[in-house]
Amino acid sequence: MxxxxxxxxxxxxxxxxxxxxxxxxxxxxxxxxxxxxxxxxxxxxxxxxxxxxxxxxxxxxxxxxxxxxxxxxxxxxxxxxxxxxxxxxxxxxxxxxxxxxxxxxxxxxxxxxxxxxNGGRKRILVNEFYDFQQPIPINGLIWMGDREFMLQQIDQKFAEGFECIKMKIGAIDFKQEIELLTYIRSRFSADQITLRVDANGAFSPEEALNKLQLLAELDIHSIEQPIPAGRWKEMQKLCRETSLPIALDEELIGVREKEVLLDNLQPQHIILKPTLVGGILETQEWIRLAEARGMGWWMTSALESNLGLNAISQLASTFKPKIPQGLGTGKLYHNNLESPLEIHSGYIHYNSSKAWETPA
Missing domain, CATH: 3.30.390.10 (Enolase-like, N-terminal domain)
Structure with a gap:
């Protein structure tokens, strides 16, 4: 050495x-x-x-x-x-x-x-996001709540210029969630707004296929983790028979044998949270294996502060992503670390003219 x-x-x-x-x-x-x-x-x-x-x-x-x-x-x-x-x-x-x-x-x-x-400048990797202030497309996240709260968020994301909306589902009545998604589709076609939904494992295996069919009729891009993680037999069947592309999320957490999971379940997409799957090296390996199998992927934060979000954004940037990533969590907190990260019109930007707050 x-x-x-x-x-x-x-x-x-x-x-x-x-x-x-x-x-x-x-x-x-x-x-x-x-x-x-x-x-x-x-x-x-x-x-x-x-x-x-x-x-x-x-x-x-x-x-x-x-x-x-x-x-x-x-x-x-x-x-x-x-x-x-x-x-x-x-x-x-x-x-x-x-x-x-x-x-x-x-x-x-x-x-x-x-x-x-890299000199303590919050630069983690060689990447265009930090080095050349190349923005990354992101989805607008709609959090669960009552119907009015979710409707308010939807209208706000439209006003902010997002072209990809991700709605968390599974907390309120499914019929109401379908109505909210129908509202979006009544205003914007699939060519105008990409719709993703995230069930966080809320569906039972018995009801999942029928619910996915109803969602597919609304031109949904994909659904994250429709049933609880660990139900490999049921998830394998769901990924094979679904009319709506499935993106595995929680399913990846704690998995050492990545190839075994991908080859057995054969999902259409995987979602990568570096904090949960083991960091930079593990995330890079998941992407390599998914791409070799023709599976889609995108990266998301796991509700980190701006410090973690910056690192994940730079990691995502090394792959020059063309589809929206889940990196819009910087405005969630009252007391987040002040940073150069900014969100405009559906993109996250690194504004190098802004200074980082010193962690304390």
Missing amino acids: INPIQLEFSYIKRTLDFRFDAGTSRGVLKTRDVYWIKAFDPKNPEITGWGEAAPLVQLSPDYREDFEEVLAKTLRKMTGERWESNADAVLFQLKSLISFDLPSIRFGLETAILDWL
């Missing part, structure tokens, strides 16, 4: 407050804990790398009561390691050092170390 680097690590916890009650089929979120990982060399204090570990409640393999203790222990261990000044080498080293069962910690460390290697 040439000129190995030894870094020290610490973290800052912040509880983010949602601007509204964020409804999903698994319940309502009001706050979100994130942990900002700091990478630094005491001999070179002017450079600081930052990453984010943000395990998602009820979903992340490393969402656990002792998470903070595990994080602190892991960072102490990493302080004793030496790193090459090469991004690929760092990613493979972290894969060997950080348990697969700690995906958000691995992602946070990947981001913090790569940021440090």
Whole structure:
């Protein structure tokens, strides 16, 4: 190893407050804990790398009561390691050092170390989003709630110029959800507005096929995770018989044998949340395997702060995405970290003229 680097690590916890009650089929979120990982060399204090570990409640393999203790222990261990000044080498080293069962910690460390290697400028990878301010198309997210709240969000997304809308379903009466989607289609054709829906596993296997047929009649682009994860036999049948393309989301979490899952279930699309599937290296592998099988994919945030969202946006940008990604979560919180990330007319932008707030 040439000129190995030894870094020290610490973290800052912040509880983010949602601007509204964020409804999903698994319940309502009001706050979100994130942990900002700091990478630094005491001999070179002017450079600081930052990453984010943000395990998602009820979903992340490393969402656990002792998470903070595990994080602190892991960072102490990493302080004793030496790193090459090469991004690929760092990613493979972290894969060997950080348990697969700690995906958000691995992602946070990947981001913090790569940021440090790039001079502590919040640049994680070589990418057009950061380097040339090339915007990325994103979907507008419609959160669950009562009919009026969802209708208000829909009208707002139209006014903001989104051409792809993703609506979370499964919390209110299905008939009302169909009515809301019908309202969208009455105003905009499939050529004008792309519609995605996300059931978060809310449908039972027995009812799913019929519901997918009703949704397909509205020219829906795809449905995320129609039935609960882990029901491989039922999901395989659904992916084979569906009239509506299926995008696997929660199904990927905690899966080590990626090829086995893709070959058995044969989904039309997969959705990648780096925080949940194990970080940059694991996400890159999922994409390689999906593309080799002709499966579509897109990347989304898992409700991280702007720090994590920036890293995911840069990772997505390395693949030069043409279809909308799920990267529109930066405005969810009252107390998010101020950043150069901006959303205009259905795109996320990196405005290099704006400064980052220092994590505290």
